[in-house]
Amino acid sequence: MIGIADIEAAAERIAGHVVRTPTAASPGLSALLGVPVTAKLELLQRTGSFKARGAAAKLLSLGEAERAAGVVAVSGGNHGIALAAMARALEVKATVVMPRSAPARSVELVESSGATVQLTDGMESAFALMTRLRQEGLTPVHPFDDPVVIAGQGTVGLEFAADAGDLTDVLVSIGGGGLIAGVAAALRALRPGVRVWGVETEGAQAMSEALAAGGPVPVALSSIVSTLSAPAVSQLTYEHVSELVTEVLVVPDREAVLGSLALADHAKVWAEPAAGCLLPAARRVLERVGEGARLGLVVCGGNVTTGDMIAWTERFGLR
Structure with missing residues (x-):
């Protein structure tokens, strides 16, 4: 398991090579969801994502x-x-x-x-x-099956824990699981009372299927969200999620695209559906945890073109 010392060492190693991205309270998302929402804006990272x-x-x-x-x-x-x-x-x-x-x-x-x-x-x-x-x-350089890579992604959680206010629940997107493994490890060490929730899109459900099967299994991929489409998670990321994450939620592609449009309208950020899926999942989290929630969203990336968004809005009848 990745420990906080690994993540802190990674933070020292990459300092000067990456951006300490903003952590900001979002009045627009707070009004939309009815609870305080703080966003970690990894779409402002170098190359447009936490990667x-x-x-x-x-x-x-x-x-x-x-x-x-x-x-x-x-x-x-x-x-x-x-x-x-x-x-x-x-x-x-x-x-x-x-x-x-x-x-x-x-x-x-x-x-x-x-x-x-x-x-x-x-x-x-x-x-x-x-x-x-x-x-x-x-x-x-594996995208998620590598402890050094996971520790690097965990610096997102290190910064979030330091910069955010009081949070009860943090939502993180899952592809192969490197980001959520690192973020969950950091938050468990620094904010042990915070619940971490994973979010996948339908047709890119490698982690939820692994949890159901008791270990990584190959999955059929059909989601439009290519950045979340891992053919299987790794044993390493599976073990972190099974131990540290409250639950993994799955949302349809259409709702993920709607989430990206809502992030543009209400948070004023241009995010890809891999981050847009957090909004419909957040509504489900709120139904489960009840009043008093204070949400954190890791807005993982913004590498999507206007052409992509236009095509998806037309495909799903969202115009």
């Missing part, structure tokens, strides 16, 4: 030979963008394997940072290709 933290932590931990070999990662978007940018800054050669379903803008951002992109038919084949490239000598 820069884990990528920086991992790259800075590598030995000279590992750096010289070059790094490889799988990504549906944000991890690849972050790794490519941090690798360029640290002068490390990077290869990013992405499914063809990844947003075109994400692929462009990875390539513009100088990384090599290899496209596959899906996430399962992307992870298989990463395994082969690792066997050929490249150094893997």
Whole structure:
């Protein structure tokens, strides 16, 4: 299990390489949900998501030979963008394997940072290709199955605990589980009374299916939210969530897109559906915990184009 000392060490390592993002009370979201809401704005992080933290932590931990070999990662978007940018800054050669379903803008951002992109038919084949490239000598930077990466993502929780007011419940999106594992570890150490809730979208339910099965299992992916679409969680992230997280909630893609629109309207932030899914989940949390709740939302990323949002609003009849 990742401990607070690991997360604090990661915070020292990545200081100067990432942004200490704002933690802000949101009057608009508070009015919308009827309770005080504080947001951790990771969409203002370098590369537009929290992923820069884990990528920086991992790259800075590598030995000279590992750096010289070059790094490889799988990504549906944000991890690849972050790794490519941090690798360029640290002068490390990077290869990013992405499914063809990844947003075109994400692929462009990875390539513009100088990384090599290899496209596959899906996430399962992307992870298989990463395994082969690792066997050929490249150094893997896994998006979530790595304690160093998880500790880096946990610095989100470290800052949230230090900067937020009194919270009762914190909601965190789940793809492979690296972010929520790190945030939950930090909050359990620093604010042990706070409940942590995970949120997934339908068709990207790797963690909730793992919890039901008693361990990681492969899942069929169909969600539009590519940044949450892990084909399976890892044993490491599963163990953190099963021990530290109150519950994992699953919301439909349509509600996640509605959540992104609501974040724009009420919080004045441009967030991707991987963060938009937090709003419908927050309403369900409030139904369960009752009065007196004070919510924290980790707004994990904002790498979505206006074209994407227009297409989704039309697809789900939200205009």
